[in-house]
Amino acid sequence: MRVFQIEGDWGIDNLKLSVRPEPEPGPGEVLVQMKASSLNYRDLVVPDRGYGSHTGTLPLIPVSDGVGEVTAVGLGVRRVVPGDRVCPTFFQNWTGGEPNLERLTGSLGGPIDGTMSEYMCLPEEGVVKVPSHLSDVEAATLPCAALTAWSALTTCSTTKPGDRVLVQGCGGVALFAVTFAKLLGAHVTVISSSDERIERVKAFGADATVNYRAVPEWAKATREITGGRGYDLIFELGGEKTLPQSLRCIRPGGTVAMIGILSGSTMATSLGLIITRQVRLQGVTVGHRDGFEAMLLAIDQHQVKPLVDRVFAFEELKEAMAYLKSGAQFGKVCIASRH
Ligand SMILES: NC(=O)c1ccc[n+]([C@@H]2O[C@H](COP(=O)([O-])OP(=O)(O)OC[C@H]3O[C@@H](n4cnc5c(N)ncnc54)[C@H](OP(=O)(O)O)[C@@H]3O)[C@@H](O)[C@H]2O)c1
Structure with missing residues (x-):
């Protein structure tokens, strides 16, 4: 064969x-x-x-x-x-x-x-x-x-209708995350580097979007989308460069699903925020x-x-x-x- x-x-x-x-x-x-x-x-x-x-x-x-x-x-x-x-x-x-x-x-x-x-x-x-x-x-x-996105939403956290979910980028895991988060009744924000992708992901079901290239400090812009409350679940796909932003827009007690390291694998972030916001960093492996x-x-x-x-x-x-x-x-x- x-x-x-x-x-x-x-x-x-x-x-x-x-x-x-x-x-x-x-x-x-x-x-x-x-x-x-x-x-x-x-x-x-x-x-x-x-x-x-x-x-x-x-x-x-x-x-x-x-x-x-x-x-x-x-x-x-x-x-x-x-x-x-x-x-x-x-x-x-x-x-x-x-x-x-x-x-x-x-x-x-x-x-x-x-x-x-x-x-x-x-x-x-x-x-x-x-x-x-x-x-x-x-x-x-x-x-x-698909299973990685599903596990982040249902096994490694418990996504409920009305939850706020943030997804990084428009790659393979990200688009399944949008599909399943919407299916579970969540409100979904997607950050992407491209306006063209942003238009496509809106048509695909995203409720809100931010261009992370145009708005490098996207934590503030996305937090505003949640009315200041912060996200229940963040799909952390970037890793090194994105985690510091994620920690500024996760809600107290929320879950950062650690899935990808597209921007680097070193942890260079304020550990204080994890403690004071009682954030759960949850590794996901498929x-x-x-x-x-x-x-x-x-x-x-x-x-x-x-x-x-x-x-x-x-x-x-x-x-x-x-x-x-x-x-x-x-x-x-x-x-x-x-x-
Ligand atoms: N832990 C697991 O079980 C598991 C399973 C599958 C994948 N992964 C990991 O998850 C990551 C994504 O995998 P994939 O297969 O979905 O990759 P992919 O289809 O190649 O998606 C890459 C997309 O990620 C976005 N991106 C890249 N750098 C970014 C950054 N700094 N900030 C925000 N978004 C960024 C870009 O979206 P835009 O072009 O829209 O900006 C890019 O198109 C990889 O690190 C992979 O190894 C982990």
Whole structure:
């Protein structure tokens, strides 16, 4: 079967179209014929071994997100049957409960082989069935970015109707955050660097917006949007440069969901504000299978359609990665069916 893999040495130049033997499902395993994949920021980091020893070993098949059809099942499999359309879960060992080291280290697309493969052989516990109203590329967008947004809103905090939620940027996690926060009845503010994106995200459902390039001190402007009260939940995607602002517009007792470090990973902020406002800094790492299945119920119930910006062919993985890196997209960058 055809795969993309990083081979020989780390680095994007060593990401190559290659061939591996087709796997066979053993007891408790399922064989999935992959139909589509979707890219996340982390997929740009993996080829350079950006997560250190947690990135895995070579050769490595990249990309965490995808969808496919079960074509065969091993002895004793009960959760799925051939013909089911499934997404592999991002963390293959985290089905539910509290995170622990073992649950947080088994992620697809590094260190475990990812979705850029014609077939994947996975434990039956590591897949979820997807709703029928979604196309393959739409379903492929869900395992990482969507579940991260869902977990921040529902597992790592408890978002209620009327809550004020602030989302940084218009990237993959951010747009799912807007969708799910609105679905839960929250009021959503989005900050973005581009007026064009701001117009698009307003049409997509954002209640209020601020251009963080035009207004670098956006904490004051966004706090005013909440009538001075501050935000119940902030999607912290920027990290180093944005956290100091977030701490000035979170409400006392609010939650800053620590998700991304797009502007740097050093903590250089007034710790006093965290104490005096009794702020909760809550790390979010994608989420577990129970959360994924709860999110899928909501997606099915409300017929949610993920926003797909552009679809590339299987052979065009590197072009798709370059497009994601350019930041030109509004919605997910996907890789189409390979059959
Ligand atoms: N912890 C987890 O479980 C988890 C899961 C998924 C992703 N992540 C992390 O979350 C981050 C975003 O991932 P993604 O896949 O959504 O990336 P993405 O689709 O590439 O989104 C990037 C967007 O973030 C916005 N942005 C960049 N720098 C910013 C800043 N300084 N302030 C505010 N917004 C900024 C920009 O929006 P505008 O162009 O609109 O300004 C940019 O388009 C990454 O750091 C990623 O590693 C973490």
